[in-house]
Amino acid sequence: MAKVTFEKTVEVKDGKTLLDIAKKENIKIKAPCKGKGKCGKCLVKVISGKTNPPTKNELKFLSEKKLKEGYRFACEIKDMDDLVLEWPNKKNEKKNEKKIEK
Numbered sequence: 001m002a003k004v005t006f007e008k009t010v011e012v013k014d015g016k017t018l019l020d021i022a023k024k025e026n027i028k029i030k031a032p033c034k035g036k037g038k039c040g041k042c043l044v045k046v047i048s049g050k051t052n053p054p055t056k057n058e059l060k061f062l063s064e065k066k067l068k069e070g071y072r073f074a075c076e077i078k079d080m081d082d083l084v085l086e087w088p089n090k091k092n093e094k095k096n097e098k099k100i101e102k
């Protein structure tokens with residue numbers, strides 16, 4: 001079973017997105033498009049670990065620089081192994097949202 005660490009470490013089952021896991025763990029994260037990869041509000045930063053490669057939606061919204069820095073959409077991360085994440089806090093949220101614009 002894979003592990004995901006954000007505010008705490010949890011074990012996750014295959015087939016769930018990071019957004020699903022966050023909701024289950026009561027981690028507040030904005031997701032106005034309900035996990036369809038269209039709004040960019042569920043931005044997270046991958047510090048370490050393995051995930052699926054960026055999806056078409058992420059490639060559309062995130063600059064190459066942001067992807068290299070580890071920014072991803074929580075709703076688009078499906079495969080994960082020993083993932084350590086940084087979740088944008090409220091103060092940085094708007095800043096991060098702006099940064100994903102091309």
Ligand code: FES
Nearest residue numbers: 031035037040075
């Ligand atoms: S919830 Fe909208 S992009 Fe992830």
